[in-house]
Amino acid sequence: MTVSQLSHIAMEMGVILLSNGAETYRVEESMHRICIALGAREAEIFCVPTTIILSITMADKEPLTQTRRIHTRIIDLTKVDEINHLSRKICYETLPYDELMAEIRRIDSAPSYPYVLQVLAFAVIAQVFTLFFGGNPRDSIIAFGIGLATKLLMDLMNRLDTNSFFINMIGGVIASTVAVTASGLGLTTQMDTIIIGSIMTLVPGLVITNAIRDIIAGDYLSGLTKGVEALLIAAAIAAGVAVPLSLLRPFWGG
Amino acid sequence: MSYFLPCFYALIASFAFAIVFNIKLNKLLFSALGGFVGQLTFALFQLIISNDVVLYLFATIAISLYAEIMARLTSAPTTIYLAVALIPLVPGGGMYYTMLYFINGAMDLGIATGVHTLLISGALAMGIILVSSAVTLTRKIMLRRRHAKEKTPA
Numbered sequence: 001m002t003v004s005q006l007s008h009i010a011m012e013m014g015v016i017l018l019s020n021g022a023e024t025y026r027v028e029e030s031m032h033r034i035c036i037a038l039g040a041r042e043a044e045i046f047c048v049p050t051t052i053i054l055s056i057t058m059a060d061k062e063p064l065t066q067t068r069r070i071h072t073r074i075i076d077l078t079k080v081d082e083i084n085h086l087s088r089k090i091c092y093e094t095l096p097y098d099e100l101m102a103e104i105r106r107i108d109s110a111p112s113y114p115y116v117l118q119v120l121a122f123a124v125i126a127q128v129f130t131l132f133f134g135g136n137p138r139d140s141i142i143a144f145g146i147g148l149a150t151k152l153l154m155d156l157m158n159r160l161d162t163n164s165f166f167i168n169m170i171g172g173v174i175a176s177t178v179a180v181t182a183s184g185l186g187l188t189t190q191m192d193t194i195i196i197g198s199i200m201t202l203v204p205g206l207v208i209t210n211a212i213r214d215i216i217a218g219d220y221l222s223g224l225t226k227g228v229e230a231l232l233i234a235a236a237i238a239a240g241v242a243v244p245l246s247l248l249r250p251f252w253g254g
Numbered sequence: 255m256s257y258f259l260p261c262f263y264a265l266i267a268s269f270a271f272a273i274v275f276n277i278k279l280n281k282l283l284f285s286a287l288g289g290f291v292g293q294l295t296f297a298l299f300q301l302i303i304s305n306d307v308v309l310y311l312f313a314t315i316a317i318s319l320y321a322e323i324m325a326r327l328t329s330a331p332t333t334i335y336l337a338v339a340l341i342p343l344v345p346g347g348g349m350y351y352t353m354l355y356f357i358n359g360a361m362d363l364g365i366a367t368g369v370h371t372l373l374i375s376g377a378l379a380m381g382i383i384l385v386s387s388a389v390t391l392t393r394k395i396m397l398r399r400r401h402a403k404e405k406t407p408a
Contacts, residue, residue: 021275023333076276077334084331112276121273124266132263133347196350200267205341206275208375209333212382238353246357 001038003064005097007056010034011066012104014045014052016083020076023210024049024222030087037091048222049073049229075206082107122201123147130197139194142187146178146198165236171202172240180248195241204233257297264293264342272338281334284324288339292317296343307373313343314381322389336382345374 014031018024028045035043035056042057055065086103089095095103112118126147127140135143150171157167175198183191207230215223268289272282295316299309321335348371355364 021333022331026331026333075274077331077337078276078278081278081281081330081334085329088329113273118274121270124270125274128263128267128270129342129346132260132267132342192350192354196347199350200341200344200346203341203344203346205271205344206333206337208344208378209337209340209382212379213333213336213386216383216386234349238349241350242353242357245354 001097003056003058003061006035006038006040006058007054007064007066009038009097009100009104010043010056011052011054011068012101012108013083013087014047014054015068015070016079016104016108018047018049018052019070019073020079021073021206021210022080022084023213023217023219025214025217025219026080026084027052028219030084034087034090049225076112078112079107079110082110119148119151122151125201126150126198128197129200130194133193133196135190135193135197139188139190140197142178142182143194143197146175146194147201149178150174150198150201165232168202168233168236169240172199172237173243175199176241177244177248180244184248184251199237199241202233202237204230207233257300258294261290261293261297265290267342268338271341275334275338277334277338281328281330284328285335285338288317288320288324288335289342291320292339292343307370307377310343310345310374311377311381314340314378315385317343318382318385322385332386340378340382343378345371348374 010031013034014027017027017030024047028047031045031047031052031054032043035045035054039058040056041059042063044055046053050070052068052070053065054067055063057063083104086100086107090100113121123144124147127144130140130143131137153174154167154171157170176195179188179191179194179198182188182194188194207226211223211226211230213223214220214226265286269282269286271289272285277285292313296309296313299312303309303312317339318336321332321339324330324335325332348367352364352368352371355361355367
């Protein structure tokens with residue numbers, strides 16, 4: 001395998017890991033393992049949540065450095081899992097370049113759950129968390145509606161490349177607008193429960209987990225970056241919820 | 255029953271989150287069970303401990319242990335199980351009430367709730383750190399033992 005082929009494979013796998021929600025230290029570790037298993041003498045990887053820098057040396061050849069910028073980050077843990085499996089497989093058996101690239105492409109283009117199911121799951125999260133925090137069935141149905149609206153609007157804004165803080169803020173705005181209106185119309189007495197249940201859909205669970213795990217692994221730079229991201233998302237949600245609460249409540253006499 | 259109803263809600267919520275995170279069928283149920291384990295620990299310890307920060311710590315330790323074990327059994331990244339199970343424990347209520355007290359002008363209540371929410375987040379982080387470090391340590395010790403055995407001639 002040539003240096004450029006090797007770096008291509010390692011880079012592709014690293015990019016898939018990083019852009020689908022893997023921890024930063026896992027990306028560095030996997031890429032290093034892949035490079036060594038594929039025959040590199042030395043491999044240095046530097047990875048932060050938005051960039052991967054890979055530098056490999058093979059015996060008797062010029063060293064090669066490659067940089068890749070990550071622009072979109074989504075959550076698809078199946079891809080993380082499958083790339084992880086593949087990187088283990090590379091360590092145990094030697095696979096030719098074409099076969100590896102075909103496998104990587106297959107993983108990268110694997111379909112996710114149907115869109116309708118994703119939207120429904122999102123709405124169910126809002127509904128169930130409303131029950132979880134002590135809401136009654138009628139509250140949970142209102143939350144289900146909020147979940148549907150939030151997911152559809154968030155995806156629309158994602159397609160327009162809106163930044164994630166604004167998206168989360170709008171999520172908070174929808175949740176509290178609907179809840180305040182419902183309580184003003186006398187549909188519910190537990191406005192707070194509905195809002196809390198609905199904003200649980202926006203909570204950055206994976207970001208928090210990855211931030212903590214990166215910090216334990218000694219990757220402070222990425223850990224802190226993600227920690228701040230989680231804090232800012234939480235602040236954006238709170239700010240979004242606060243706006244309709246302060247503006248609408250006077251109208252409904254709350 | 256009122257103690258255990260939240261566990262089932264957490265199970266369904268985690269299941270839905272696993273779908274949103276696109277976890278595939280064979281791991282879907284196991285990752286959702288993590289949310290159930292966390293809430294169950296919370297509900298059980300509630301009977302003997304009244305400090306809820308400690309309860310959150312115990313619940314996080316339980317889900318981290320569960321996640322590490324499941325990750326080894328299915329040879330998958332720990333995050334798959336941990337992130338999904340952690341979400342029902344995230345203090346969304348605390349976040350909301352902190353904000354609500356502040357916009358209502360009740361500063362001391364806001365600060366008290368805010369600090370409490372921060373403590374809970376700290377407990378979550380602490381739980382994950384404790385288990386993850388303990389697991390890494392055990393693995394290192396086991397690896398070293400295996401190396402030592404291989405080196406000593408039989």
